[in-house]
Amino acid sequence: MRIAHLVAIAGLAGCGHSSSDAPPTDASAPPPTTSTSSEWVGFHEEVPLQPGDFHALASGLFGSDAQAGNFVSKDIAKGLTISAAADPTTPGQSRVTFAFDDGGTPRTLAVVPASYQVGSLYVSTVDTALATMIADEAKQPGSGESFFLEYRVTSAMGGNLSFGVRAGGGVYTLVIDISSPRTSLQPGQIGQPAASTGPSDSIAGTVNFHLSKDEFDYFSDHAYGEGATGSQNFSDFALVPHTWLRLTVTPHVPDGFIDVAFEVLLPDGTRIPIAKAPASINAGDAFRALVDRNLETMAEQEAAAKGSSTPWSVPFYYDQPTGGGTVEVLAEGALGVAQVAYLVQTPVHPIVDVPFLPWKQITLPPPDTTTCNQLGDPSITLAMQGTFNMTFTASTVIQQDPMGPLTGTIYCSIYHASDVDVTGPKQDAISVQDFTVPNADLTATPAPSFVSNVLLDGDYQILCFQDRLGTGTGNPAMNDPVTLPVGSFPIACNKNPVDVEFAILDPEN
Numbered sequence: 001m002r003i004a005h006l007v008a009i010a011g012l013a014g015c016g017h018s019s020s021d022a023p024p025t026d027a028s029a030p031p032p033t034t035s036t037s038s039e040w041v042g043f044h045e046e047v048p049l050q051p052g053d054f055h056a057l058a059s060g061l062f063g064s065d066a067q068a069g070n071f072v073s074k075d076i077a078k079g080l081t082i083s084a085a086a087d088p089t090t091p092g093q094s095r096v097t098f099a100f101d102d103g104g105t106p107r108t109l110a111v112v113p114a115s116y117q118v119g120s121l122y123v124s125t126v127d128t129a130l131a132t133m134i135a136d137e138a139k140q141p142g143s144g145e146s147f148f149l150e151y152r153v154t155s156a157m158g159g160n161l162s163f164g165v166r167a168g169g170g171v172y173t174l175v176i177d178i179s180s181p182r183t184s185l186q187p188g189q190i191g192q193p194a195a196s197t198g199p200s201d202s203i204a205g206t207v208n209f210h211l212s213k214d215e216f217d218y219f220s221d222h223a224y225g226e227g228a229t230g231s232q233n234f235s236d237f238a239l240v241p242h243t244w245l246r247l248t249v250t251p252h253v254p255d256g257f258i259d260v261a262f263e264v265l266l267p268d269g270t271r272i273p274i275a276k277a278p279a280s281i282n283a284g285d286a287f288r289a290l291v292d293r294n295l296e297t298m299a300e301q302e303a304a305a306k307g308s309s310t311p312w313s314v315p316f317y318y319d320q321p322t323g324g325g326t327v328e329v330l331a332e333g334a335l336g337v338a339q340v341a342y343l344v345q346t347p348v349h350p351i352v353d354v355p356f357l358p359w360k361q362i363t364l365p366p367p368d369t370t371t372c373n374q375l376g377d378p379s380i381t382l383a384m385q386g387t388f389n390m391t392f393t394a395s396t397v398i399q400q401d402p403m404g405p406l407t408g409t410i411y412c413s414i415y416h417a418s419d420v421d422v423t424g425p426k427q428d429a430i431s432v433q434d435f436t437v438p439n440a441d442l443t444a445t446p447a448p449s450f451v452s453n454v455l456l457d458g459d460y461q462i463l464c465f466q467d468r469l470g471t472g473t474g475n476p477a478m479n480d481p482v483t484l485p486v487g488s489f490p491i492a493c494n495k496n497p498v499d500v501e502f503a504i505l506d507p508e509n
Contacts, residue, residue, distance in 0.1 A: 042178060121203060128267060133147075382492065392437065468480055
C-alpha cells in the first residue's frame with residue numbers, strides 16, 4: 001500500500017482575501033514605515049449599504065451625533081463590530097474601536113482617534129454625494145458615475161482606519177479598512193510601538209467619468225493647456241454628474257504652473273475645501289499627450305477586432321503637502337472604454353493620539369528539546385536506529401467540525417523527509433513502511449497507537465488518513481481526516497515517541 005497524500009494547499013489559500021481584488025484606491029494608506037523590522041495585521045470588509053443608514057452610523061462614530069454624546073456600535077458583518085466612545089483626554093475627538101469575535105469574546109484590533117472637525121466634514125460630504133446620486137438615479141436609473149469617499153485616520157499607537165462609501169449606478173457599499181498599530185520585531189522590543197509618525201485624519205475621494213477622446217482633449221486643454229489661459233477656464237465648475245464637487249483652475253502662466261482646487265458644495269451653500277495643489281504646464285502636457293497616444297492605440301485595436309484592446313492607465317499626481325492636499329488624475333482604458341478619475345485628499349489634520357494598544361498576550365508551551373535520556377523511560381537510549389512509537393490524535397480544528405464520529409481504519413505511510421514536499425510524496429518516492437490501524441477512534445483515551453519497524457537514524461514524514469466512510473480503497477475521500485507534512489520526525493533513540501496529529505478534513509476527493 002502507498003498513500004498518495006492529498007494536501008489541498010491551493011484550496012486553503014483561496015479562502016483568504018487578496019488585496020489585488022480591489023482597486024488601489026480602496027484601501028487606506030498603509031501604516032507608516034519604520035527603519036527596523038516591524039509587523040501589523042489588517043482587515044478589509046465590504047458590505048451593502050442602504051444610503052439612509054449612512055448618516056446615523058458615521059455621525060455616531062465621528063460626527064455631530066458623537067460630539068453630542070450619542071455614540072453608536074454596529075456589527076458591520078458577523079462577529080465584526082465598529083463602535084465609538086468619548087475620548088477622555090480630548091473633547092474634540094472620539095475613539096473608534098474595531099473588534100471581532102475571538103471565539104466568543106471580543107478582541108480589539110484597533111482603537112483610533114477621530115476628530116469631530118474632519119469627521120463632520122466627511123459626513124456632510126457623503127450625505128451630499130449620496131443625495132445627488134439618489135436624485136440622478138430617480139431620473140435615470142443606472143446613470144450615476146461611481147465615487148468612493150473615505151475618512152482616513154493614521155495612529156502609531158492605535159492603528160489605522162479607512163471608513164469609506166462607494167457608490168455607482170445606484171449601488172451603495174460600505175468599505176472598511178482597519179490595521180493594528182505597527183509594532184517592533186527587534187529583540188527585546190517585540191510588540192512595542194514601531195512607528196513615530198504623529199496621528200492625523202483626512203478626507204480622500206475618487207470620482208469617475210467616462211470620456212471620449214474629443215471630450216478628454218477639450219477638458220484637459222482647459223485644465224493644463226492653452227485653454228487654461230482663456231476666458232472659459234474652469235471656475236467653480238460642477239464635475240457632472242458629481243455636481244456637489246467643484247473644480248477651479250487658476251493659471252500662473254509666467255511661472256509655468258496652474259493651481260487646481262476642489263471644493264464640496266453642500267445643499268445650503270456651504271463650501272468645504274478638499275484639495276488645492278499646483279501642477280506644472282509641462283507635466284500636464286506630457287500627461288495629455290500620453291493619454292492621447294493610448295486613446296488612439298485603443299481605437300485602432302478596437303477597429304481591427306472588437307474587444308482586442310489592451311488595458312492601460314496613465315496617472316498624473318501633484319501635491320501641496322502644507323495646507324493644500326494631493327490630487328491625482330488617472331486616465332484608464334480597457335476593451336475600448338476610457339474613463340478619467342480624480343483622486344483627491346485633504347491635507348492631513350493633526351490629532352491627539354490614544355494610548356498604545358498592545359497585542360493580546362498568547363502563551364505557547366516551550367519547544368520540546370527533550371533528549372533520549374530525559375524521556376523518563378530507562379529503556380530509551382540514544383541509538384543509530386530505532387522505532388517510531390506513535391499515538392494518533394485529532395487537531396482541535398477537526399474536533400470542532402460537526403462532520404461525524406472520528407472512527408475508522410487509519411492508513412499510513414512513512415517516507416524519508418527528503419521525499420516529501422508540501423503537496424505530499426514526490427513523484428516516484430517510495431515509502432519505507434506502510435501500515436494500518438483498524439477500528440481507530442481519534443477521540444478515545446488512551447489514543448490509538450502503533451509501533452513502526454526499526455528505522456535508521458534520520459528524518460521522516462508520517463503521512464496518514466482515516467477512512468471514516470469505510471471505502472477500503474486506500475485513498476482518502478472528502479472529509480476524511482488527513483495529516484499535513486508540516487514538520488518531520490527524527491529517529492534519534494532506540495524508541496521515539498511521536499504524536500501523529502490529523503490536521504484537517506480532506507477538502508477534496
